[in-house]
Amino acid sequence: MKVPSYDDLTPGIPDVGPAPADQLALFLRSAPAAPVAPLAPFAPRAPLAPCAPLFACLRLHAGAVPHPGVLLPIATDFSPRVKRVSEGEVLLDVSGLGGLIGPPDEIARQLARALVDAAIAANVAIAPTTTVARLLATQASPDGPLDTDRFHELPVALLEPLETLPPAMPPRDRARPYETFQRWGIATLGELAELPAAELSSRLGRRGIALQRLAQGLDPAPFVPDGETPRFIDRLELEWPIDALEPLSFVLARLLEPLSAALERADRGAVALRLDLRLTDRSTHARVLQLPAPMRDPRVLRTLLLLDLESAPPPAAVDIVAIELDPAPSRITQFSLLQRALPSPETLSTLTARLSALVGELRVGSPALLDSHRPDAFAMEGYAPEQGARSARSAEVRSAEVRTEDTEGEGLATDARSADVGPVLRRQRRPQVIHVSIERGRPAHIASSRRGVPHGAIVQAAGPWRLSGGWWTDRDWNRSEWDVALKNGAVCRIYQDRVTDRWFLDGVYD
Amino acid sequence: MRAALESLLRARKLDVTLTPFGPSGEALGPVPDQARVAPTGVPALDAALGGGLRRGHLSDIAGAPSSGRTTIVVRALAAATARGEAVALVDARDAFDPASAAAQGVDLPHLLWVRLDGRDPAIAVKAYSLILQAGGFGLAVLDLADAAPAALRGLPATTWMRLARIVEGSDTVALLVGADRLARSAGGATIACESSAPGWQGTAPRARLFSGLAFTPRVVGFAHGRQPASHVL
Numbered sequence: 001m002k003v004p005s006y007d008d009l010t011p012g013i014p015d016v017g018p019a020p021a022d023q024l025a026l027f028l029r030s031a032p033a034a035p036v037a038p039l040a041p042f043a044p045r046a047p048l049a050p051c052a053p054l055f056a057c058l059r060l061h062a063g064a065v066p067h068p069g070v071l072l073p074i075a076t077d078f079s080p081r082v083k084r085v086s087e088g089e090v091l092l093d094v095s096g097l098g099g100l101i102g103p104p105d106e107i108a109r110q111l112a113r114a115l116v117d118a119a120i121a122a123n124v125a126i127a128p129t130t131t132v133a134r135l136l137a138t139q140a141s142p143d144g145p146l147d148t149d150r151f152h153e154l155p156v157a158l159l160e161p162l163e164t165l166p167p168a169m170p171p172r173d174r175a176r177p178y179e180t181f182q183r184w185g186i187a188t189l190g191e192l193a194e195l196p197a198a199e200l201s202s203r204l205g206r207r208g209i210a211l212q213r214l215a216q217g218l219d220p221a222p223f224v225p226d227g228e229t230p231r232f233i234d235r236l237e238l239e240w241p242i243d244a245l246e247p248l249s250f251v252l253a254r255l256l257e258p259l260s261a262a263l264e265r266a267d268r269g270a271v272a273l274r275l276d277l278r279l280t281d282r283s284t285h286a287r288v289l290q291l292p293a294p295m296r297d298p299r300v301l302r303t304l305l306l307l308d309l310e311s312a313p314p315p316a317a318v319d320i321v322a323i324e325l326d327p328a329p330s331r332i333t334q335f336s337l338l339q340r341a342l343p344s345p346e347t348l349s350t351l352t353a354r355l356s357a358l359v360g361e362l363r364v365g366s367p368a369l370l371d372s373h374r375p376d377a378f379a380m381e382g383y384a385p386e387q388g389a390r391s392a393r394s395a396e397v398r399s400a401e402v403r404t405e406d407t408e409g410e411g412l413a414t415d416a417r418s419a420d421v422g423p424v425l426r427r428q429r430r431p432q433v434i435h436v437s438i439e440r441g442r443p444a445h446i447a448s449s450r451r452g453v454p455h456g457a458i459v460q461a462a463g464p465w466r467l468s469g470g471w472w473t474d475r476d477w478n479r480s481e482w483d484v485a486l487k488n489g490a491v492c493r494i495y496q497d498r499v500t501d502r503w504f505l506d507g508v509y510d
Numbered sequence: 511m512r513a514a515l516e517s518l519l520r521a522r523k524l525d526v527t528l529t530p531f532g533p534s535g536e537a538l539g540p541v542p543d544q545a546r547v548a549p550t551g552v553p554a555l556d557a558a559l560g561g562g563l564r565r566g567h568l569s570d571i572a573g574a575p576s577s578g579r580t581t582i583v584v585r586a587l588a589a590a591t592a593r594g595e596a597v598a599l600v601d602a603r604d605a606f607d608p609a610s611a612a613a614q615g616v617d618l619p620h621l622l623w624v625r626l627d628g629r630d631p632a633i634a635v636k637a638y639s640l641i642l643q644a645g646g647f648g649l650a651v652l653d654l655a656d657a658a659p660a661a662l663r664g665l666p667a668t669t670w671m672r673l674a675r676i677v678e679g680s681d682t683v684a685l686l687v688g689a690d691r692l693a694r695s696a697g698g699a700t701i702a703c704e705s706s707a708p709g710w711q712g713t714a715p716r717a718r719l720f721s722g723l724a725f726t727p728r729v730v731g732f733a734h735g736r737q738p739a740s741h742v743l
Contacts, residue, residue, distance in 0.1 A: 342648030
């Protein structure tokens with residue numbers, strides 16, 4: 001039996017950065033009375049990506065009396081992205097400070113020096129995730145930078161303040177997994193991190209997996225700094241109602257250009273776009289566009305909005321136009337010198353929107369095969385070749401898993417040809433009714449009244465291949481398939497519906 | 511005058527308007543740059559095409575049902591996606607079979623599939639124009655194999671020339687599929703597929719298995735074309 005992992009149960013929780021303990025862990029203790037201890041040379045075990053996230057944690061010493069807001073001014077001197085965890089603990093995002101200050105050890109050194117200058121006794125820890133930074137900052141007796149082995153030797157009990165639990169949870173329940181770890185002899189983060197996830201999930205549930213991810217240094221949620229999140233929203237009241245798309249496009253451009261400029265200043269892109277049109281009949285025509293990637297080109301956004309409004313026009317003239325953009329960190333793309341560049345998300349968004357307006361939204365996309373024996377089982381998905389390239393490896397793993405669990409597939413198939421590569425079929429997606437003459441239990445002749453449907457005497461036939469399934473749904477199938485070669489050279493796949501005994505043309509091999 | 515013509519040729523303003531053939535059919539133009547061709551994934555056909563279909567040109571495949579034209583298209587799609595390229599297919603009659611394509615090696619997430627009901631090929635041409643204008647695709651296929659001849663004759667005469675001009679100079683291979691020859695640019699190729707006997711496994715009537723099609727693609731009117739041998743897929 002396959003035990004769902006925490007990833008399966010909570011697909012929406014992203015991993016923030018790679019496993020940090022393999023990359024970098026810096027720790028520094030500063031005290032007003034003593035100079036900053038020299039750091040050992042910075043030597044990450046794996047090369048850091050140029051844009052790898054980096055977080056610092058400032059934590060007052062255990063004996064220090066916390067003064068409200070004493071750490072915040074120092075943190076905000078270094079980064080605008082600051083989060084106050086408690087009176088004595090502050091997190092700050094120091095990603096990108098390398099160009100301004102230097103390598104991470106220099107950032108840590110300057111943070112510690114600032115604390116010393118302010119006469120604050122606090123610990124400084126820098127790591128690629130906030131979890132590791134916070135765990136390191138709780139240490140009481142540091143003597144220079146920690147290495148990865150020492151991180152894994154930290155006690156499991158340090159995870160308790162990092163957990164996000166319901167306030168109403170009884171203390172007994174809060175302590176339960178830690179008591180279990182104690183009974184198992186799991187004392188350190190390294191031991192917890194190496195436990196098999198499936199077994200841990202079956203015994204401690206999602207909380208056990210969450211604790212293990214913390215022990216591995218992974219953040220449970222993305223870093224969200226304090227402060228008022230800027231809203232990218234604009235609104236325009238029109239002097240005269242607009243009842244056509246062309247004049248509305250100028251209004252949209254006037255709203256989108258300053259919004260895009262604001263996004264650029266904040267180094268953000270829009271991942272969703274909400275358009276509210278207040279109409280003359282006092283109703284509101286709301287449209288929401290989910291964008292495949294953060295983008296801020298006002299021309300692209302305006303085109304997407306107009307194409308969407310073409311497919312869903314407002315029922316009355318427009319009085320008020322309001323646009324809100326949902327911001328997200330902008331994209332950083334590194335192209336390869338050895339591979340051809342794929343179309344950009346902006347290009348693809350515009351293209352798919354134009355194609356959807358032309359042929360219909362459900363008729364544009366990428367096909368995805370379904371785990372089913374139902375003939376012609378596929379689904380249309382959004383076209384995203386970049387994501388497809390990234391997920392290719394995981395898809396291979398998934399398909400291998402599916403092959404090993406073939407007994408759980410939908411329906412019953414006796415199609416011996418499925419294992420072969422076989423020829424390519426041109427499908428009749430709306431099966432054409434044909435008339436088939438039977439001789440000695442085998443198809444002998446095909447006749448059809450429709451033009452373009454292959455017909456004539458059958459010179460070769462292979463079958464029947466019986467397929468059935470889905471009887472527990474309203475999309476069941478039960479049919480006998482034949483591969484037949486006609487006298488005129490066409491090779492077709494035909495089938496007889498075993499419920500109605502009618503014959504259909506399924507496709508032509510080509 | 512000569513210098514002006516040479517500069518235009520260097521800028522590729524004239525190369526697709528000149529015929530690559532001499533009076534006796536010999537090739538006049540240079541051998542295609544291998545970086546400017548896209549292999550189809552059918553070795554015999556690639557050898558006949560001098561490496562593959564030329565990028566920035568309009569080529570076409572013609573053949574009757576069961577002549578192997580769709581197999582060549584799917585092989586070309588598979589080869590392009592294997593190179594990490596984005597590909598597009600405008601399917602005028604919604605006849606594409608994703609399962610067959612995946613079995614042939616097409617990386618489906620890299621395929622933009624536009625499905626039409628086949629009523630009006632002009633809509634398919636319009637969708638195809640949008641894809642070519644967007645750019646960035648390694649291979650873009652317009653499948654009109656099942657379109658009614660009368661509907662195709664109703665398309666404006668400049669349709670194919672306009673498509674050729676759109677794709678000119680880009681990295682995209684534009685490929686048309688039809689029952690008859692549709693059009694190609696001067697640097698493109700026409701591949702004529704002819705059906706032959708289907709392959710069967712087993713001799714007993716009740717233990718027979720259809721194994722594939724044997725077909726002969728002929729390269730017609732290509733500068734460096736050689737006729738490939740019969741290819742069994």
